[in-house]
Amino acid sequence: MKTWSFAVVGCGTVADFHIQAIRELEHARLVMVAGRTEERVRKIGIRENCAWTTDLTEVLNHQGIDIVCLTTPSGTHAFMGVEVLSSGKHLLVEKPLAMTAAEAQQLIRTAEEFRVTLSVVSQxxxxxxxxxxxxxxxxxxxxxxxxxxxxxxxxxxxxxxxxxxxxxxxxxxxxxxxxxxxxxxxxxxxxxxxxxxxxxxxxxxxxxxxxxxxxxxxxxxxxxxxxxxxxxxxxxxxxxxxxxxxxxxxxxxxxxxxxxxxxxxGYPLPREEEGSTGGGVSDPMSISALYHRLQIADLLEALNTGRKPQVTxxxxxxxxxxxxxxxxxxxxxxxxxxxxxx
CATH class of the missing domain: 3.30.360.10 (Dihydrodipicolinate Reductase; domain 2)
Incomplete structure (x- = not known):
């Protein structure tokens, strides 16, 4: 299986779940992180031993990046997502896909135009x-x-x-x-x-x-x-x-x-999975990275086989x-x- 190269754009709290998931997947490699705050993005880049930048253009122009995980504030998903897709990179967007249905449709049309895969985090x-x-x-x-x-x-x-x-x-x-x-x-x-x-x-x-x-x-x-x-x-x-x-x-x-x-x-009770606790009830950080990993793994399998991801x-x-x-x-x-x- 091909090893897919990732960039994580947005270095807020949710980015850590994507980074951890990528780190735990055999056929995934974090190449670059990007964010607005230089101190934070540099710290993450050093920790993950990858390139870092405060300029989205560097991510878009990087020929070694296959997939971008977009973890920026929700209101930026549409316009930043269009830029990523237009650069020919596959895109996994944190929820929600966009702030309006019209913006979401624009992302879908852009992915179709540039023949790349678009998915949204619904772990x-x-x-x-x-x-x-x-x-x-x-x-x-x-x-x-x-x-x-x-x-x-x-x-x-x-x-x-x-x-x-x-x-x-x-x-x-x-x-x-x-x-x-x-x-x-x-x-x-x-x-x-x-x-x-x-x-x-x-x-x-x-x-x-x-x-x-x-x-x-x-x-x-x-x-x-x-x-x-x-x-x-x-x-x-x-x-x-x-x-x-x-x-x-x-x-x-x-x-x-x-x-x-x-x-x-006729259907047995499913067993609760190890490491699945935590639901962000009062603290948005108290969730497990397990399901981000499972969703990203599905995305990689979809790209390898040519099928659609389970979440489109x-x-x-x-x-x-x-x-x-x-x-x-x-x-x-x-x-x-x-x-x-x-």
Missing amino acids: RRFEAQHREAKRVLEEGGLGKLLLIEATCPFYRTQEYYDSSSWRGTIEQDGGALMNQGIHSIDLMLWLGGPVRSVFGKTATATHRIEAEDLGLAMVQFESGAYGTITASTSIQPGFQPTLNLYGEKGTIKVQGTSVVHWSAE GEDGWLAVRLVERIYQSSAEGKEITLSDWR
Whole structure:
């Protein structure tokens, strides 16, 4: 198998998970790190024994870089991602793919134009309990799907939002739905399929920020099943995200990475994976790098075999589009149906 060369662009907290994942993969090599703060990026470069820069152009022009992991603030994903893709490099973007569905579509079109691969970090799809739940649903193990409940009851302090000027802004960060809740929304779409309509409400309840710290929605899937979404950064002390699947023949309930109920006849309870604890409930750094590694490994396999990665740019677009429609529904005070999605 080819050894793929990486650059990590953005040296904030989440970059460390990408760097650790690359370090642990046999056929991955970190060539360069890039960021705005010279002191921090130089320190990481020395630690990882790789090149470092504060100039994105150096990454774009580097012929020895195959893949860029983009871990910059969310509001920069679209324009920086277009630059990376246009340079002929494959791109793995931290969630969300972009801040608007239109920006996400631009990234998808650029990847197609330059014939490179675009993927977005949705590492929770690679957790054992979610992979097995997907198989159970596809094979009819729960019968007809009735309802999916997804909750993300996190807590963030005001100091967290005050630590960077972009945090909590609509243009650069998004709120509890676009930032923290996007993983739960992605899982809901992955498991439930296309959405027919959505009704949402958002509020800024406990923080001095521009975006929402509380978001709720009810969706109806094309299959006829329903779903509910709750995402917040105001719930003290913070709790693990949950995903509950209710079918006519059984139920699967997941809290964090632990299965708390499994009544899927004929399907054994999946074992919790070693090193999988931590869910960023009240501290965004308290997550495992295991699933970033699994997702990057899948990306490398996809590139080696010519298939699509398990998480595509289109998947990232679907999640962003749904969040957009929740915002639209809340602003207009009505249900948004597929024909209203503009």
